[in-house]
Amino acid sequence: MSVVSLKGIDISYGPVAVVRNLDLEIKSGEFVVLVGPSGCGKSTTLRLIAGLEASQAGEIAIGGRTVNDLDPAKRDVAMVFQNYALFPHMSVADNISFGMRLRGEAPAKVAASVSEVARMVGLQDQLAKRPGALSGGQRQRVALARAIVRKPAVFLFDEPLSNLDAEFRAAMRSELMRLHKELGSTMIYVTHDQVEAMTMGDRIAVLAPLRQAGRSNLMQFGTPDEVYHRPTNLFVAKFIGSPPMNFFKAGAKNGQLVHDRVQLDVTSQLRFPREVAVGIRPEHVQIGGTAAITVDGTLDRIENLGHEKLWFFMTALGRIVARTADYAANHPPGEKVRLALPTTSLHFFDQESGLRIE
Structure with missing residues (x-):
């Protein structure tokens, strides 16, 4: 069970409030997209779930376990960043298996896991190469494979496709949706791109900056159809839809x-x-x-x-x-x-x- 629950979350940087009164209940196995303009707190919320940010109020629970004071390494989450964060001097295989080797897992298990994950993301022929020899899309697949090999309860994606061109973004969207179906894991995805939000999310959480939002950043949380056809307020109606x-x-x-x-x-x-x-x-x-x-x-x-x-x-x-x-x-x-x-x-x-x- 990998339900993610946020209740009454407040996040501030000194006197500046970034997130206020945020309540989200993400179902086990659900693909949820956090979407909104710059400054709405979507990446901050993702980092909070990962344990890289602290909240001033509220409760964070993963799989029914409160994790507010839990070390990031013990939260059973894996994060995929916008900038890939790969080791340039290591091969693709070594990048994927770095965490497993760090934990001292058996070489045979490491090799089998790398082979299986490489097949899932289409990197079977690239394992001996270094990141510098790969395209942007292939590098993002390596970062994705490194997260998958951990078999976490929750995947966290922080605008992972924003550095790719349009063709690669479309291909990677399809890849992520296929992997979500295959893995059945809970996935939380941050983006400012409406196309990504509408095409990928089981549900979409539309967030707004506090100066526009008022009491809470969360403007609407619903399916793509609900958000598009029945926006609950002017902010959502103006933000979702192009034109x-x-x-x-x-x-x-x-x-x-x-x-x-x-x-x-x-x-x-x-x-x-x-x-x-x-x-x-x-x-x-x-x-x-x-x-x-x-x-x-x-x-x-x-x-x-x-x-x-x-x-x-x-x-x-x-x-x-x-x-x-x-x-x-x-x-x-x-x-x-x-x-x-x-x-x-x-x-x-x-x-x-x-x-x-x-």
């Missing part, structure tokens, strides 16, 4: 949404506060469609990404971005186009508190 959700401000009068320049025919059972932030994902904006809310937009520019197009419009509601398939009808920049915003695709947030209006 991000479109927003415009509206007021409430007699239970109806009003805007000083656009007619908002929104019928809802929701109780709207005085100021409402209305959001819609770019893929839900209809170019030339009809809906309860329509607005004329002047096309500013088009970004053709091959498999899709992003359309940037200036409207009475502000800038609106639409996403369409690559074969969508073309419009030249400067043309006026009617945009439709289906009410079933709208998200409503309290402008003052930032919370989702349910």
Whole structure:
């Protein structure tokens, strides 16, 4: 059992608070991604679990055992860093087996373990080489193999793919997901990359810097679908999604949404506060469609990404971005186009508190 539990965690550096009131319950065998902008405490939280940071308050438990005062070497975790942290003068095989040899394990067991792990990460033909002769992706595989050979209860990944180019990142994402399925271990992964978070995580913990978060860094903890389709607050709605959700401000009068320049025919059972932030994902904006809310937009520019197009419009509601398939009808920049915003695709947030209006 390798459940990881954080309760009421506070971390400060002198007078500067970095993490406050953080509660996370990570299930055994789960792949959880901590995602957020710089300064949100995601790497600090990972280092706390590893025992490389200390908390001023709260409890950390791994496998049902409180580990706040436990030495990092006794926590049964393995950490994979962003910078590989390999010994340049050692072969791949020696890098992988370093910990085993340090513990005085039998040479036959060491050799068998290295062979098995090298097969898992595709390094069978690289064992005699030194790190300097490997590509970035291969070096990261060595760091991963060194963690796997320990057979820890929990794997901790601190932005391990950020130094790789796009092709290697995609390949390593697939590799990590395959290994997670094969090993069945609990994995906690830190990244600022939304693609990594959405494609890899069983659940995603979205963290925010305290200056934006208020009481706690944790903004939402849920599946990729939950975080994307039902963000619990404005921070998550703005952070998750590329391009991000479109927003415009509206007021409430007699239970109806009003805007000083656009007619908002929104019928809802929701109780709207005085100021409402209305959001819609770019893929839900209809170019030339009809809906309860329509607005004329002047096309500013088009970004053709091959498999899709992003359309940037200036409207009475502000800038609106639409996403369409690559074969969508073309419009030249400067043309006026009617945009439709289906009410079933709208998200409503309290402008003052930032919370989702349910």
